[in-house]
């Protein structure tokens with residue numbers, strides 16, 4: 059299968075599963091008590107109900123909705139893709155066989171996976187789970203194909219916000235009432251209509267079988283083939299062959315406890331208001347608002363509104379309630395499950411008029427004297443509340459969907475700009491590295507005033523042997539005192555190791571006692587000369603003008619120049635390093651033509667790092683190398699700048715060379731102390747192999 063199709067299928071599975079889990083988690087969170095009742099149904103089916111306390115089943119209900127919602131959100135945003143898909147597979151692997159058992163054994167009629175919002179039969183639930191299991195297998199096989207809607211750094215915001223949201227939904231529903239009421243007793247519902255069986259609705263079908271006997275032989279008959287009177291009737295069996303239409307409300311009845319009168323019709327037909335205090339089990343009812351309940355009863359009596367307490371409690375429990383609360387209102391019997399369906403609060407108050415549910419209040423939000431200021435006909439409480447389902451959906455969108463949507467948009471924008479920035483950076487680095495690849499890389503040693511002739515020759519020999527045996531990945535130069543040059547030139551393989559002097563005179567020839575001219579250097583067999591070293595500038599007063607002359611003479615005599623520049627510590631501290639190096643270049647080499655300049659190798663050596671053990675960091679060095687190259691580019695153009703080798707010098711060692719040389723504008727090093735031992739010098743040369 060093509061990658062595109064595979065990714066599309068994985069993401070379709072992921073989004074469908076996410077939608078299912080978000081919906082099932084949300085509808086459960088909206089009605090934690092309903093989910094708890096369903097858990098109790100399961101426990102009863104398994105004969106375990108008496109072992110599990112209510113608080114545990116309630117906690118399980120809240121946890122279950124949060125986990126389902128969380129998995130849905132994780133799938134939706136592709137958060138922790140591997141872990142989420144594995145957890146999903148585990149859940150589906152457990153629940154699919156469980157729902158198969160439910161479908162076959164049928165211990166309860168509705169599994170409750172979507173609360174009261176969507177009712178599925180047990181077989182429908184099983185097939186739904188088979189599909190989800192198949193999706194879970196797809197996701198677990200290819201979790202990385204799920205496209206992220208949020209970057210990893212911001213996933214925690216989505217997770218925590220979603221967790222807070224879903225727990226807040228559960229908390230609100232428990233404390234007050236479910237924000238969305240999917241039951242047949244919702245506000246606005248006409249109870250009598252809910253009880254109606256529409257004309258033509260299917261009736262339940264029964265079949266009766268008769269067992270009769272004749273001459274010692276027993277046989278079964280139906281009404282269709284009922285035999286003559288010679289047969290003797292023995293027994294009959296009646297079985298239901300088809301279910302009839304069951305109205306949404308089929309077990310609502312109100313029977314007075316005092317006289318056993320069924321007042322259902324009377325209550326539902328009353329065109330005025332009736333207040334129903336609903337308390338499925340008075341022994342379990344919350345008793346923190348008893349005074350308020352009595353006040354509401356007084357209000358009802360004063361205004362002529364019937365007030366009943368509907369309960370499934372025993373007479374004893376009713377008596378206890380009366381004693382405890384001083385209740386004077388009449389008590390009526392109604393089925394406990396029905397009462398739990400009417401309102402998710404024990405006790406809760408329901409206001410009905412002409413059989414229609416006008417309002418519902420949990421015991422935590424009962425109306426008080428400040429609200430019940432007049433007859434219900436004249437105050438807002440007597441009308442259905444204005445907040446519609448649409449307005450409640452809107453508030454969910456405002457508080458949950460919108461913030462996450464904005465976060466996702468901001469995150470995607472940020473990720474996109476980061477991607478673009480990275481791409482630009484990578485392109486820049488790639489270009490720099492490509493250019494660097496084409497430049498000559500050099501490691502040059504500057505022996506300074508070290509080594510007598512014999513030691514110098516020995517070192518040069520050792521280096522020559524080592525580097526001819528194992529070819530270096532860069533150009534290698536050793537710059538020695540004048541006295542070594544001629545001898546070393548003889549023994550070096552100059553295809554592998556170049557030879558250079560550390561200085562030359564600023565005069566061509568003549569009566570300059572003690573000086574060595576560029577021509578003399580060249581005549582030894584050397585090809586390079588170091589000029590402008592900070593030690594020459596500092597100790598021997600070499601000015602830019604003198605250096606300019608030396609450079610010209612060196613080039614004239616066919617020598618390549620390693621031209622040193624670099625700032626002092628004070629200049630670095632004053633942030634003048636760029637100014638200093640630019641002035642040094644302008645003062646001594648920028649007078650050259652572009653063609654001549656090709657024979658210049660620049661060595662940047664911060665004076666504060668020379669022989670001090672203090673190296674410039676790779677970043678510091680790269681920054682100024684890039685600047686030097688830009689200055690060369692300004693003067694000679696990009697092409698010349700790209701070809702100019704710029705070395706770093708100053709406490710460069712085998713340990714820091716790889717990091718320095720990895721920078722795009724650092725093309726090697728000019729090495730002092732570490733060039734005096736073959737192994738140390740080789741260690742730096744080998745940095746180009748890393």
Ligand SMILES: O=C[C@H](O)COP(=O)(O)O
Pocket residue numbers: 504591663667668669670671707708709710728729730731732
């Ligand atoms: O020419 C070489 C530089 O002065 C660096 O010397 P160094 O490596 O001993 O710090």
